[in-house]
Amino acid sequence: MPEFLTLLPPADALKKLLDHLHADPDPEQVDTERALGRILISPVTAPHPLPEFPRAAVDGYAVRAADTFAASESLPIYLELAGEAPMGAAPQVNLTAGKCVLIHTGGMLPEGADAVVMLEYTQPVRSQEIEISRAVAVGENVIEIGEDVEEGQEVIPAGTRLRPAEIGGLMALGFTTIAVARKPKVGLISSGDEVIPPVEKPAPGQVRDINAYTLSAAVESAGGQPIFYGIIPDTYDDLAAAAGRAKTECDLVVITAGSSASARDLTSQILDELGRPGVLVHGVNTRPGKPTILAVCDGVPVIGLPGNPVSALVNAHLFVNPVIKALLGERTARPWPSVRAFLTVNLPSQAGREDWVPVRLIYPSLLSRSWERGEEPGEGGEGYLAEPIFGKSNLIFTLARADGLLKIPPDATGLPAGELVEVYLM
Amino acid sequence: MPEFLTLLPPADALKKLLDHLHADPDPEQVDTERALGRILISPVTAPHPLPEFPRAAVDGYAVRAADTFAASESLPIYLELAGEAPMGAAPQVNLTAGKCVLIHTGGMLPEGADAVVMLEYTQPVRSQEIEISRAVAVGENVIEIGEDVEEGQEVIPAGTRLRPAEIGGLMALGFTTIAVARKPKVGLISSGDEVIPPVEKPAPGQVRDINAYTLSAAVESAGGQPIFYGIIPDTYDDLAAAAGRAKTECDLVVITAGSSASARDLTSQILDELGRPGVLVHGVNTRPGKPTILAVCDGVPVIGLPGNPVSALVNAHLFVNPVIKALLGERTARPWPSVRAFLTVNLPSQAGREDWVPVRLIYPSLLSRSWERGEEPGEGGEGYLAEPIFGKSNLIFTLARADGLLKIPPDATGLPAGELVEVYLM
Numbered sequence: 094m095p096e097f098l099t100l101l102p103p104a105d106a107l108k109k110l111l112d113h114l115h116a117d118p119d120p121e122q123v124d125t126e127r128a129l130g131r132i133l134i135s136p137v138t139a140p141h142p143l144p145e146f147p148r149a150a151v152d153g154y155a156v157r158a159a160d161t162f163a164a165s166e167s168l169p170i171y172l173e174l175a176g177e178a179p180m181g182a183a184p185q186v187n188l189t190a191g192k193c194v195l196i197h198t199g200g201m202l203p204e205g206a207d208a209v210v211m212l213e214y215t216q217p218v219r220s221q222e223i224e225i226s227r228a229v230a231v232g233e234n235v236i237e238i239g240e241d242v243e244e245g246q247e248v249i250p251a252g253t254r255l256r257p258a259e260i261g262g263l264m265a266l267g268f269t270t271i272a273v274a275r276k277p278k279v280g281l282i283s284s285g286d287e288v289i290p291p292v293e294k295p296a297p298g299q300v301r302d303i304n305a306y307t308l309s310a311a312v313e314s315a316g317g318q319p320i321f322y323g324i325i326p327d328t329y330d331d332l333a334a335a336a337g338r339a340k341t342e343c344d345l346v347v348i349t350a351g352s353s354a355s356a357r358d359l360t361s362q363i364l365d366e367l368g369r370p371g372v373l374v375h376g377v378n379t380r381p382g383k384p385t386i387l388a389v390c391d392g393v394p395v396i397g398l399p400g401n402p403v404s405a406l407v408n409a410h411l412f413v414n415p416v417i418k419a420l421l422g423e424r425t426a427r428p429w430p431s432v433r434a435f436l437t438v439n440l441p442s443q444a445g446r447e448d449w450v451p452v453r454l455i456y457p458s459l460l461s462r463s464w465e466r467g468e469e470p471g472e473g474g475e476g477y478l479a480e481p482i483f484g485k486s487n488l489i490f491t492l493a494r495a496d497g498l499l500k501i502p503p504d505a506t507g508l509p510a511g512e513l514v515e516v517y518l519m
Numbered sequence: 520m521p522e523f524l525t526l527l528p529p530a531d532a533l534k535k536l537l538d539h540l541h542a543d544p545d546p547e548q549v550d551t552e553r554a555l556g557r558i559l560i561s562p563v564t565a566p567h568p569l570p571e572f573p574r575a576a577v578d579g580y581a582v583r584a585a586d587t588f589a590a591s592e593s594l595p596i597y598l599e600l601a602g603e604a605p606m607g608a609a610p611q612v613n614l615t616a617g618k619c620v621l622i623h624t625g626g627m628l629p630e631g632a633d634a635v636v637m638l639e640y641t642q643p644v645r646s647q648e649i650e651i652s653r654a655v656a657v658g659e660n661v662i663e664i665g666e667d668v669e670e671g672q673e674v675i676p677a678g679t680r681l682r683p684a685e686i687g688g689l690m691a692l693g694f695t696t697i698a699v700a701r702k703p704k705v706g707l708i709s710s711g712d713e714v715i716p717p718v719e720k721p722a723p724g725q726v727r728d729i730n731a732y733t734l735s736a737a738v739e740s741a742g743g744q745p746i747f748y749g750i751i752p753d754t755y756d757d758l759a760a761a762a763g764r765a766k767t768e769c770d771l772v773v774i775t776a777g778s779s780a781s782a783r784d785l786t787s788q789i790l791d792e793l794g795r796p797g798v799l800v801h802g803v804n805t806r807p808g809k810p811t812i813l814a815v816c817d818g819v820p821v822i823g824l825p826g827n828p829v830s831a832l833v834n835a836h837l838f839v840n841p842v843i844k845a846l847l848g849e850r851t852a853r854p855w856p857s858v859r860a861f862l863t864v865n866l867p868s869q870a871g872r873e874d875w876v877p878v879r880l881i882y883p884s885l886l887s888r889s890w891e892r893g894e895e896p897g898e899g900g901e902g903y904l905a906e907p908i909f910g911k912s913n914l915i916f917t918l919a920r921a922d923g924l925l926k927i928p929p930d931a932t933g934l935p936a937g938e939l940v941e942v943y944l945m
Contacts, residue, residue: 265717285606291551314555487576493674
């Protein structure tokens with residue numbers, strides 16, 4: 094039986110892990126102006142309507158619509174000017190029939206007014222008289238009470254990642270602090286006897302730690318709090334001790350194994366003994382990333398990633414990010430941002446396996462005339478070229494040169510040059 | 520002449536502003552592990568090759584390729600085992616003809632070896648003898664010195680926004696601190712006599728400040744450092760004083776005008792007197808955002824945004840973000856992330872004007888069967904539905920409900936239902 098039939102596809106592997114999690118994020122109260130990117134823990138309902146009073150949507154004259162029904166350019170009507178609506182205060186005038194009040198965009202409509210005539214269709218004729226050359230309907234050019242949100246309405250669902258617009262909405266409703274999900278602590282363990290801290294100078298045979306830092310940055314981007322556990326020697330006792338400590342102190346543990354097969358087997362053995370139920374998935378049907386291990390140990394998810402930097406970071410996208418989102422209770426179903434591009438070369442792939450290929454995007458302004466198909470670059474990425482960056486998965490600059498990842502689905506045996514493909518931005 | 524012919528399209532307006540800037544970002548030395556999202560100020564060149572020694576790409580035996588040329592499954596050859604390459608140190612053995620060394624992925628090749636035979640094609644036969652059943656070519660299963668990057672090679676260009684992969688690459692080369700562009704200070708001035716701080720309870724006619732907070736979050740996302748100048752009364756003296764102070768202290772000033780026409784005129788007058796050359800663009804041919812003002816005052820860019828929250832935030836995307844990127848020296852030509860979706864309704868638009876319409880994405884799992892075209896949701900957003908959110912540009916929750924913005928280009932008079940459109944994520 095070919096090996097890929099015995100390995101789980103990445104999506105199924107992830108589901109198996111997520112099914113074992115019972116995410117119940119802890120709340121943390123933060124200043125709303127510092128809450129960008131945080132995950133709302135409970136739904137927000139409006140304590141009052143927005144706006145709280147009828148507002149003019151344009152500059153003009155507040156009127157009773159009924160007074161204007163007969164107005165037209167050829168036969169204007171005339172209203173008595175009863176004053177000016179102040180900005181930031183309730184007008185002191187009660188608008189009775191035949192009268193109007195000068196009002197500015199955002200101003201509060203006076204009592205009795207139900208519409209605003211735009212300045213363009215008015216003209217002062219005498220000191221206290223305004224000519225109106227267009228009829229308005231009730232509510233025209235008015236933002237009604239509750240037109241943005243009504244009192245008691247749920248305005249932001251739980252699990253929303255807060256963007257600038259949500260921050261503004263919370264401020265509009267007076268929520269200057271807000272309960273968000275505490276950032277999950279993500280313990281990062283590097284192993285490998287050849288790995289040294291980046292600040293040191295490698296002796297022959299040694300390499301600087303890369304994975305702790307790429308993963309730390311990826312964890313930070315996803316909304317987690319990375320915690321370093323250092324570079325652990327490839328022995329059972331050392332790795333088991335570090336994993337045990339991280340499991341107690343963190344919400345998620347990520348171990349990047351030494352790169353040899355024996356180091357990977359060690360990780361798997363340790364995770365099976367770290368807590369119940371232990372290893373759920375040992376190996377996924379993807380490249381890079383086949384040796385990925387997914388485990389849950391006494392309720393704490395533990396992910397063993399391959400030691401090669403490209404495999405580690407690509408699989409962090411596939412497994413670590415979604416687990417962090419689950420732990421945060423994030424329910425924002427936004428897609429992984431992508432652009433469409435034309436593949437520059439034939440890309441072979443083994444059927445039955447999901448491949449993720451680093452690609453560089455070539456932007457329209459950089460398009461060389463040698464591109465044979467002759468398509469014009471269009472809007473929104475169509476017309477970009479996707480150029481695969483080939484390299485062994487040990488080569489970190491393969492990813493630094495890449496703009497994104499191209500997925501070759503398991504049912505394809507490759508993709509032809511010129512194919513329009515989706516590039517997931519990194 | 521229709522008004523839209525006298526107004527600049529947003530791209531031309533932006534270019535006019537950028538042409539007046541001479542961005543020369545100040546450097547700031549930061550720890551590389553805290554540099555995610557920062558902009559590299561000078562190109563990084565590799566101080567040494569990566570890897571610095573030839574490494575095994577697989578588990579197996581390091582050999583001299585010439586020794587294996589005759590090896591095949593039916594007629595294997597036999598090599599003398601000369602030891603095991605240690606992880607993290609130089610092997611102490613010099614590989615001579617007829618010998619091999621056990622090696623693990625990532626291990627350093629011994630002197631004299633030029634290829635690795637994968638473990639799968641080997642078998643120990645006697646205590647010091649290994650059977651080899653496949654020939655390897657010189658360099659096979661080896662990561663050569665400099666295969667990732669060569670010494671002196673430019674590995675990350677100036678102006679790159681650092682992602683996890685770049686952070687890892689810098690660490691691999693020993694750059695534990697790095698010079699990035701100092702975050703531009705962006706002064707935020709809110710005006711409007713009706714606007715109060717969010718922490719206060721609005722009296723009739725008053726509304727809480729929204730723009731300072733949506734813009735602050737947008738500035739932060741783009742890589743700037745927001746600085747609040749408070750809510751300034753709509754008088755010439757107060758606004759001119761605040762703008763003058765912000766111009767001296769900041770790299771970019773953003774003023775959200777009071778919402779009335781007279782308040783907007785006030786902003787324009789102040790910016791013309793604040794410094795040379797003053798207002799460059801007064802009004803852009805877009806909706807929302809027509810009253811946007813772009814100015815440069817004694818070298819400092821100043822942007823006047825409409826007071827309506829939706830206009831202010833949409834136009835921050837179109838003008839404030841690109842100016843921040845220019846001030847940072849960012850040259851990462853990555854596209855604004857977008858997804859493709861089918862428009863749910865006919866969307867009218869005025870020809871000659873660029874419209875930006877907030878839309879909600881409806882995700883495949885939420886697709887109702889009432890969707891008439893019957894397309895199946897595909898990969899990467901194709902098959903999503905884009906549902907415009909209609910609302911006056913005063914309504915902040917219009918944007919909080921939106922996943923992104925849909926652009927209707929100026930040469931279109933609208934878009935038909937069912938059209939496949941690009942939604943720019945917010």
